[in-house]
Amino acid sequence: MILIPFGLIIWCLTQLGYFNNILKNQIGNTTNLYSAVLIISFFSFLIGLYFLVFVKEKQEDEFIAHIRLLSFQRATFLQFVYFLFAFIYMLIFKKEPSGDAGLEMFLILSILSFWLFYVLYFNISLFLIKKKANEEQR
């Protein structure tokens, strides 16, 4: 679980060039180290996200499986909407979403958006149904 925020923060800070000066002063040529930090941080974020996605509920029954399937469908739909808006944005403004590595970033985000939508939709649905069930119990 800790891999998700840790990996994301390190990856974002490295992309923003936060560690450039620190590493340059101490080591000199930092290209390889810079790439290694980027790769390790991004993959640790991805592994953490996959753990979060495939974690089992305490009681994994057919209703949970039904919500998982529904979340997959909604995540697919939302990813399609994301693609549509991102392409329209690129078409209108005739540039990639974020500077030089725009297309690369856009594709990375499209992969992540699917899993993020899935995790969010699944957990929110489950939270709401648990809340309603608890309210009825009282």
Add this chain to the structure above:
Amino acid sequence: MKNSVKEKRLKINMTQQELADEIAVSRQTIFAIETGKYIPSAILVLKIAKTFKKKVEDIFNLEKGD
């Protein structure tokens, strides 16, 4: 599909949790079935009927649109 799980459960003074434990599902699953948010599988339907010692069609009924 309509069902009378709640009525049958209350008739024998059974809580949602007890029914859930009996048929090995979570309490929110029982809640979802009772409120019609989820249509259970044939296995679950048979387990519920067995718990209440009733026929399936006494608990679950088809509606016009089904």
